[in-house]
Amino acid sequence: MADTAQAQELVYLVTGGCGFLGEHVVRMLLQREPRLHELRVFDLHLGPWLEELQTGPVQVTAIQGDVTQAHEVAAAVAGAHVVIHTAGLVDVFGRASSETIHEVNVQGTQNVIDACVQTGTQFLVYTSSMEVVGPNIKGHPFYRGDEDTPYEAVHKHPYPRSKALAEQLVLEANGRKVRGGRPLVTCALRPTGIYGEGHQIMRDIFYQGQRLGGRLFRAIPASVEHGRVYVGNVAWMHVLVARELQQRGALMGGQAYFCYDSSPYKSYEDFNMEILGPCGLRLVGTRPLLPYWLLMFLAVLNALLQWLLRPLLLYAPLLNPYTLAMANTTFTVSTNKAQRHFGYEPLFSWEDSRTRTIGWVRAMDGSAP
Numbered sequence: 001m002a003d004t005a006q007a008q009e010l011v012y013l014v015t016g017g018c019g020f021l022g023e024h025v026v027r028m029l030l031q032r033e034p035r036l037h038e039l040r041v042f043d044l045h046l047g048p049w050l051e052e053l054q055t056g057p058v059q060v061t062a063i064q065g066d067v068t069q070a071h072e073v074a075a076a077v078a079g080a081h082v083v084i085h086t087a088g089l090v091d092v093f094g095r096a097s098s099e100t101i102h103e104v105n106v107q108g109t110q111n112v113i114d115a116c117v118q119t120g121t122q123f124l125v126y127t128s129s130m131e132v133v134g135p136n137i138k139g140h141p142f143y144r145g146d147e148d149t150p151y152e153a154v155h156k157h158p159y160p161r162s163k164a165l166a167e168q169l170v171l172e173a174n175g176r177k178v179r180g181g182r183p184l185v186t187c188a189l190r191p192t193g194i195y196g197e198g199h200q201i202m203r204d205i206f207y208q209g210q211r212l213g214g215r216l217f218r219a220i221p222a223s224v225e226h227g228r229v230y231v232g233n234v235a236w237m238h239v240l241v242a243r244e245l246q247q248r249g250a251l252m253g254g255q256a257y258f259c260y261d262s263s264p265y266k267s268y269e270d271f272n273m274e275i276l277g278p279c280g281l282r283l284v285g286t287r288p289l290l291p292y293w294l295l296m297f298l299a300v301l302n303a304l305l306q307w308l309l310r311p312l313l314l315y316a317p318l319l320n321p322y323t324l325a326m327a328n329t330t331f332t333v334s335t336n337k338a339q340r341h342f343g344y345e346p347l348f349s350w351e352d353s354r355t356r357t358i359g360w361v362r363a364m365d366g367s368a369p
């Protein structure tokens, strides 16, 4: 818990604070932000675990609300010094309509910016995504790139398009005068694929492997590198950025930073096996068992089935043309911008990150739905 010897005066708001990343940000703030007086956790769905946080020295205020409702956002933001906006609709599987994704990710972000301006909140950290850059639909590799690497960003899918628009809104709002006359200071963090305790897709793949008798079948060439970053390090980066933005606004305001750590560069499937292997799963094949054209055929078939079945049920498998293209396109980051600008070093080594995630997966063993 926070060191109570320091003055506890700050009020933070975390939107989406009950999500996978949001929960880690909330817990990290309570452990590593000694100046915290009140922590507001805003989410559409509040988690029962918030109850156990009420006993510490920081006042934790749970707010059930919707970022698409401007008045709810303004009420939650009023009086906060810092907003960490992680709430978002993360959907690359066709569960939600493109209108809903836009409404939550773009209009929701605009509402957060407007609320900061109206109520006088000066610091805003936005959880963006690697997908504001790529991979693009042309399959161009982004190999160990940084924030300045030229890349043809082409956003056709609603989710990356919404994240790119929202990031642009946040970065362009830097410098706007908030109530009281001070400038708004904003920045954006761009995680690559986050993994760690609570990661829904890792959970789904683990259960899928168990149903298949402890096996997964290779579908992606081992040579395709996919960027991954541990959730604890992403959360730590949010805490640090929020703190340093208050001191180094001139340097950091309006900037975007990739989230990175020492997680190894591997294909999506080989990386998952670093975690799922010690949990009893095996990846069958050294090369993809099916040719790419057949996988693409299956992905298109899934998309067609999704469309046909929509009036009756929601069919949203992992494999669709967009996820197949993502998994098949190299996208990895190598940068030290966060270290240069605000002294970021990962809090968790790769060994720690892996051990923690393995522990979480093992605890699920036997509880498959």
Ligand SMILES: NC(=O)c1ccc[n+]([C@@H]2O[C@H](COP(=O)([O-])OP(=O)(O)OC[C@H]3O[C@@H](n4cnc5c(N)ncnc54)[C@H](O)[C@@H]3O)[C@@H](O)[C@H]2O)c1
Binding pocket: 015, 016, 017, 018, 019, 020, 021, 022, 042, 043, 044, 045, 065, 066, 067, 068, 085, 086, 087, 088, 089, 090, 104, 108, 127, 128, 129, 130, 163, 190, 191, 192, 193, 194, 195
């Ligand atoms: N998971 C990843 O690999 C990844 C990678 C890069 C960026 N991101 C970004 O990180 C953020 C968090 O993602 P996550 O993986 O934790 O997803 P998540 O779905 O676990 O968390 C999102 C949270 O936002 C909340 N939310 C959704 N709509 C809302 C609304 N209308 N009003 C209020 N709250 C709402 C959800 O209830 C949920 O608790 C998102 O902005 C996402 O785009 C995620």
Ligand SMILES: C[C@@H](CO)CCC[C@@H](C)[C@H]1CC[C@H]2[C@@H]3[C@H](O)C=C4C[C@@H](O)CC[C@]4(C)[C@H]3CC[C@]12C
Binding pocket: 090, 092, 128, 129, 130, 131, 192, 193, 194, 201, 219, 220, 268, 269, 318, 319, 322, 323, 324, 326, 327
């Ligand atoms: C073809 C399958 C055979 O095993 C593998 C499909 C894997 C896909 C489901 C995932 C491959 C890449 C993932 C995405 C990536 O890690 C980055 C993301 C950015 C973030 O903002 C949201 C999550 C995601 C889109 C993530 C989703 C799952 C993949 C597409």
